[in-house]
Amino acid sequence: MAKIVVDVMLKPEILDPQGKAVAAALPRLGFTFAKDVRQGKRFEIEVDGEPTAAQLAEVEKAAEKLLSNPVIENFTVRVEK
Amino acid sequence: MAKIVVDVMLKPEILDPQGKAVAAALPRLGFTFAKDVRQGKRFEIEVDGEPTAAQLAEVEKAAEKLLSNPVIENFTVRVEK
Amino acid sequence: MKIGVVTFPGTLDDRDAARAVNHAGGQAVALWHNDADLRGVDAVILPGGFSYGDYLRCGAISRFSPVMEPIIKAALDGMPLLGICNGFQVLAEAHLIPGALTRNHELHFLCRDQKLTIENTNKAWTSSFTHGQEILIPLKNGEGAYMCDDNTLAMLEGEGRIIARYVGENPNGSRNLIAGITNERGNIVGLMPHPEHAIDSLTGPSADGLGFFTSVLNSFLAGSVK
Amino acid sequence: MSLDTVAKAQENPDASQPFAELGLKPDEYARIKEILGRRPTSSELAMYSVMWSEHCSYKSSKVHLKQFGEKAVKTDALLVGIGENAGVVDVGQGYAVTFKIESHNHPSFIEPYQGAATGVGGIVRDILTMGARPIAVMDPLRFGPADAADTRRVLPGIVAGVGGYGNCLGLPNIGGEVVFDETYLGNPLVNALCVGVMKHSDIKLAKAAGAGNLVVLYGAKTGGDGIGGVSVLASETFESKGPAKRPAVQVGDPFVEKVLIECSLEIFAEDLVVGIQDLGGAGLSCATSELASGGSGGMKVQLDKVPLRDPSLSPEEILMSESQERMCAIVEPSKIDRFLEICEKWDVTVTVIGEVTDGNHLEITWNDELIVDVPPRTVAHDGPVYNRPLAQPAYIDAVAKEVINVPLPTTAVEITSTVLKLAATPNLADKSWVTDQYDRYVQGNTIQSQPDDSGMVRIDEKTHLGVAVATDANANWSYLNPYEGAKLALAEAARNIATAGAKPLAVTNCLNFGSPEDPGVMWQFAESVRGLADGCLEMGLPVTGGNVSFYNQTGSVAILPTPVIGVLGVIDDVRTRTPMSFDRAGLDLYLLGETHSDLAGSEWAYLHNQRGGVAPVADLQREMRLIEFLVAGRTKKIFAAAHDLSQGGLAATLTEMVLRHNIGATVQLDNVGLMLLSETPGRVVVAIDPSQSAALTQEAPAQKIALTKIGVTGGDSLVINDAKISLTELRQAHTSTFKKLFG
Ligand SMILES: Nc1ncnc2c1ncn2[C@@H]1O[C@H](COP(=O)(O)OP(=O)(O)O)[C@@H](O)[C@H]1O
Numbered sequence A, B: 001m002a003k004i005v006v007d008v009m010l011k012p013e014i015l016d017p018q019g020k021a022v023a024a025a026l027p028r029l030g031f032t033f034a035k036d037v038r039q040g041k042r043f044e045i046e047v048d049g050e051p052t053a054a055q056l057a058e059v060e061k062a063a064e065k066l067l068s069n070p071v072i073e074n075f076t077v078r079v080e081k
Numbered sequence C: 001m002k003i004g005v006v007t008f009p010g011t012l013d014d015r016d017a018a019r020a021v022n023h024a025g026g027q028a029v030a031l032w033h034n035d036a037d038l039r040g041v042d043a044v045i046l047p048g049g050f051s052y053g054d055y056l057r058c059g060a061i062s063r064f065s066p067v068m069e070p071i072i073k074a075a076l077d078g079m080p081l082l083g084i085c086n087g088f089q090v091l092a093e094a095h096l097i098p099g100a101l102t103r104n105h106e107l108h109f110l111c112r113d114q115k116l117t118i119e120n121t122n123k124a125w126t127s128s129f130t131h132g133q134e135i136l137i138p139l140k141n142g143e144g145a146y147m148c149d150d151n152t153l154a155m156l157e158g159e160g161r162i163i164a165r166y167v168g169e170n171p172n173g174s175r176n177l178i179a180g181i182t183n184e185r186g187n188i189v190g191l192m193p194h195p196e197h198a199i200d201s202l203t204g205p206s207a208d209g210l211g212f213f214t215s216v217l218n219s220f221l222a223g224s225v226k
Numbered sequence D: 001m002s003l004d005t006v007a008k009a010q011e012n013p014d015a016s017q018p019f020a021e022l023g024l025k026p027d028e029y030a031r032i033k034e035i036l037g038r039r040p041t042s043s044e045l046a047m048y049s050v051m052w053s054e055h056c057s058y059k060s061s062k063v064h065l066k067q068f069g070e071k072a073v074k075t076d077a078l079l080v081g082i083g084e085n086a087g088v089v090d091v092g093q094g095y096a097v098t099f100k101i102e103s104h105n106h107p108s109f110i111e112p113y114q115g116a117a118t119g120v121g122g123i124v125r126d127i128l129t130m131g132a133r134p135i136a137v138m139d140p141l142r143f144g145p146a147d148a149a150d151t152r153r154v155l156p157g158i159v160a161g162v163g164g165y166g167n168c169l170g171l172p173n174i175g176g177e178v179v180f181d182e183t184y185l186g187n188p189l190v191n192a193l194c195v196g197v198m199k200h201s202d203i204k205l206a207k208a209a210g211a212g213n214l215v216v217l218y219g220a221k222t223g224g225d226g227i228g229g230v231s232v233l234a235s236e237t238f239e240s241k242g243p244a245k246r247p248a249v250q251v252g253d254p255f256v257e258k259v260l261i262e263c264s265l266e267i268f269a270e271d272l273v274v275g276i277q278d279l280g281g282a283g284l285s286c287a288t289s290e291l292a293s294g295g296s297g298g299m300k301v302q303l304d305k306v307p308l309r310d311p312s313l314s315p316e317e318i319l320m321s322e323s324q325e326r327m328c329a330i331v332e333p334s335k336i337d338r339f340l341e342i343c344e345k346w347d348v349t350v351t352v353i354g355e356v357t358d359g360n361h362l363e364i365t366w367n368d369e370l371i372v373d374v375p376p377r378t379v380a381h382d383g384p385v386y387n388r389p390l391a392q393p394a395y396i397d398a399v400a401k402e403v404i405n406v407p408l409p410t411t412a413v414e415i416t417s418t419v420l421k422l423a424a425t426p427n428l429a430d431k432s433w434v435t436d437q438y439d440r441y442v443q444g445n446t447i448q449s450q451p452d453d454s455g456m457v458r459i460d461e462k463t464h465l466g467v468a469v470a471t472d473a474n475a476n477w478s479y480l481n482p483y484e485g486a487k488l489a490l491a492e493a494a495r496n497i498a499t500a501g502a503k504p505l506a507v508t509n510c511l512n513f514g515s516p517e518d519p520g521v522m523w524q525f526a527e528s529v530r531g532l533a534d535g536c537l538e539m540g541l542p543v544t545g546g547n548v549s550f551y552n553q554t555g556s557v558a559i560l561p562t563p564v565i566g567v568l569g570v571i572d573d574v575r576t577r578t579p580m581s582f583d584r585a586g587l588d589l590y591l592l593g594e595t596h597s598d599l600a601g602s603e604w605a606y607l608h609n610q611r612g613g614v615a616p617v618a619d620l621q622r623e624m625r626l627i628e629f630l631v632a633g634r635t636k637k638i639f640a641a642a643h644d645l646s647q648g649g650l651a652a653t654l655t656e657m658v659l660r661h662n663i664g665a666t667v668q669l670d671n672v673g674l675m676l677l678s679e680t681p682g683r684v685v686v687a688i689d690p691s692q693s694a695a696l697t698q699e700a701p702a703q704k705i706a707l708t709k710i711g712v713t714g715g716d717s718l719v720i721n722d723a724k725i726s727l728t729e730l731r732q733a734h735t736s737t738f739k740k741l742f743g
């Protein structure tokens, strides 16, 4: 069984209130490493057997149609072992 | 400038209504590839320069303390180019 | 009796909680998230709202507010502490009570008048009710599904630590219809629905919520708090 | 392109400029040159283009809207009239209330959640700007057919957005509308209303007075959001270092707005501002030019001081950005320290960006170079005014000739199926699927909300003074006769206030129409405005503000003319309101008002695809008598319940009443089909204790109000003549529609 991962992030030019809130909270807890934080979604999709190219193409389509909102978000699809 | 990614997923035993809703919606749109879907969060943290081991250790701590809730979630930290 | 009501940035029901306290005969004292001390209060309420926008996870950021330090200390010492809705989420994030609150199973914010049964009446916040009493108060949240592992659930059930349970259809997917729970000692209560919005039938579905506030006052007068 | 400055504009007066891409007409561009005596700089061009857009300048509507001022009754109740961010009404006991509706239609089509969310955010800031604490919101919504695929995309997102933003601000949602019609497919209407309350002495205005006072920008940082409200292309015509594409959607941050509200209220309470303006459409262009022209006219702004979320923004873009959650205040230098302190307490970003000056120049610099030097009035108020051609569209006469021919039920079986069908039709079905996503309890002062005729909130906990607000539009009638349609919507909203016993005081409106460049649409608009102005004059109600939304059309098909009218009323003691329905058996049910054959534009006709006929004519004298009767009856405690009749007629009203507390009713009707389905305006069903019959039967005729006893309350069904519909079945029909459609 393999896992296909779709990461969905707000486009860089779109305001990310959640990422902003996290970035503001980190230094209050003494964590100073972050220059910026963006928060997005991660979908883990379980498929039977090794994902085929056709399957990945389908996932791309689903990512565009359902998993992301192309008006404000970008996505990437990859296979994870 | 490098990017550290923290992925946060609900523990397998915790019900994931969002993932379930996505899994149910996919076949309605004609997508039949998914056996199961889980939805989690992805944080992209921008840091100055190459992340050091010390920095990554800090991120681990922040992930445990703030970015995830260990009662219900697991996380992974990695560097992304 | 002085009861502190905490305002975090984004807290919404602080005025309502203070009104309920005063209505019940107590004296509400405003506490600010940046306060380092509790201004001599005898109990604390963490009210509902969207502290820090509910970003990241509800209650996750406010849980680290400066005021939480003295609150946690006092509560572990036995001070009555009630977390309503977002306050419940803060309690869970602070691990003052077990479990976590997650997204409603229908994935919408839900506001409705909700029937509950009170199942634990010997604690600071529910002594005014009778065991099994059915009450009607507003429920309004987007992440109100109570989640915990099986062992925790068995423990909560076994120790009678479920304060209130939803009656009828599960509104949000909470395990075992849990609407509110308490810590082992019984002084800390997390409650998802809103008793402060049900202190008179003019502005709420009933006056049933008042019982939570009179409970703590009565226990205090009877000297049984702490 | 390097920085364009005033000096360069003088040096090379003939440089070509992208005025057309920015939505300006050649003659408008020529006017700007004439005003300035030179070509505008690119920053000036940006400002004029957004401020002279339809959205900001009301250039097509102004000539009509002025009737609201001209025909208005003189009333002391109006503390601040049209022209400010929102009108302010005296509601007694030293309280002032402000309320306004605004549209966010187009953005909500593109990105339903964010469009609706920022729509709520914008109107709330308008109310805050007046110095008021926002206390409630409402959301009149309109969509394409309920079962259309795009409605399924748009509606859940819009509802979640209204809730997501409003809930997070802690504003109870006390009402709204959900209406479906083909013409809104591709043009959903998202109108948002906000009500705020303050003491008279706390009213704030948008004016920059007093040379030396500071111009302070506070709230969110400025990003590239919504640049060029007039044209998404706009920003691309300016070369900039940044990403090629600016975001086409504004994203709201309700948490920042909540903090901004509390921070502002603390600032107001300490009297730290001379003038204040929110940043909405046209962003800083609007705020600076309006503040300056509201004062003596002089202001200097250092634009490079504006805190940016996106450092690549050019000055032109900063001037046009519609980033949410920002406010601009004028502060005396002696008070600035305290102002900054309060902002720090709330963790709100704050920057002094300029100062008020003598004279009447708005001067904006970028790294010390002068890039704008304009008389602010010419930007804010002297925009073009069009008297656009208008012509009664051909359809008007054609539809008037159509005879409505729908089946009217007579038998028990027909009555039952008709009532159930109406109860379940999306326009009349229970809206809990929507309203359950809204917090109606927060602030602890909500007296009425969905499904009551109006929303009502208490504004003083000791005296129990309260206000009620209702919004209504009947686009079917407006389509048949826009003049009457506007009056009828006004009457309906006022009636919805009065059923609870509140006294109507003031009016706001949101006029949603197709393209003003279509003479037929322009005629619909003109007729609607004339109708509303005449109606308000006759009813003695001032229009305190509103909003116009044009270009709601898909191709050549415009939406139905949709003037949404909001009426605000006052009630001296909310505890004495008349509830919308009865909670016990044994009460008598009466119908107030006459029923005629008014099926044109009715829900029943719509269900039979008949859209023609002649709309009812508003009889506002009769409406006013009815309103007075309802208000007086509340004081005299005559009514146990009162609920008005509107879409769906008596059938819908009875359905809503019996389901409210699950107490049935038995009614006997002559001419049952018409009685159930006609939508004759000016009618209300009241329930009274039999001991009050004498009071009712004496006083109604004395006020020339027709009165018909139709039945009694009680039982577990709705019985109409021989038809017996169980409440269970009726509830099932009424409540399952939205769940089925939207999950
Ligand atoms: N989008 C909405 N938001 C909040 N309340 C709504 C919405 N749509 C409808 N409602 C409420 O549902 C009830 C019924 O609506 P409607 O039938 O349009 O009322 P009326 O005919 O009296 O104008 C009213 O209380 C109205 O305020």
Ligand SMILES: [Mg+2]
Residues within 6 Å of the ligand: D452, D453, D496, D644, D645, D646
């Ligand atoms: Mg009504």
